[in-house]
Amino acid sequence: MFSRKVHYFKKMDGYLFFSRSYTSTLHKKYSAIPVCSTEQLRKIWDSKITSFFSAHGFFLLQLENSEPQVLLQIAAILGQIQNNPNTDNQGITNVVGFDTGQKNTVVSSDSFSLHTDGAYLHGLAEINGEPVRVTPPKFVLLQCVKPSDEGGESILVDGKKALVSVLNQSPALLPSLFKPCVSMVHNDLLISDVSIFSRNREGTYAIRYSYDEEMILPKYSLPNISKFNSGLKPTFYQSLTSNQILVLDNKRMLHGRSAFKGDRTLRRVWIYDDTQNTELVRVQTDVKPYYSHKNYSNPLDLFKRYLPSSHIAQSLPLSVGINLPTETDQSIQLCLRVRNQK
Ligand SMILES: O=C(O)CCC(=O)C(=O)O
């Protein structure tokens, strides 16, 4: 994800929100919810976490220290940790500004444009021989070990607000945002024909987004997607401080950060999205594939490194994605039908 090197003010089409004049108008600072143990977090789950999370798409915790164990315990409440090539054997990635030579570390002090973590994940792998989907994680956890001396603010954009504002203010953009016409390349992965917004059978929407050089679009949709990008407005713009853990809904919120100075250190954990796995079956038949060549490796192995390591999770309930009132949902669907007919 650190190929996304975008500097302050450089790309005016999409990164206007980094400008000081804009962010100085964003006065609201969220305070963190103090938590001294996972038992206590479980106790305040229903009263303090679920409603805040459903209103804002994230929650911010203030812990008493920044041990990796604390992060892992919070992660265990949310589900199964999803691996990726940068994670250590516990599923943690270190996000730092200077190269310390440490393994399982991603290094950059540049700004990070708004993105969905793992936006480029749209594949299949096998768990115990059964096909499962590999998609962007449902939650992203960022633990602040050491804040920066200057800059390094975390930035969140609410995809729910972005979608509603497109519906109300520029509905002509909707078809480009829902059309499965986006491709992304990431290291050795290529995914094609996904959409920026999608709606599942239960009527929940999800965003998948990373507006950078790895995104490939049909030329005709570029003006619309670039307009969408310039209209994104952050709802959260503040530095994480020591011992805080930010938990965000990666199906709803886009996140990024401003450039920084100093040896800021975060740890990052992904939580696997297991919500779609019941959908996949192999065709029950004696018919053999008409041709297969032994020289190829199993393509289901390509996404294996993005699977969770364990499948036992006693997670607390917290639903992810963009939930809209029925009327808004219907307006979007109607708008897409009418405009797709044109
Ligand atoms: O450094 C940060 O605040 C965020 C890093 C990030 O978004 C990532 O590692 O995917």
Ligand SMILES: [Fe+2]
């Ligand atoms: Fe990220």
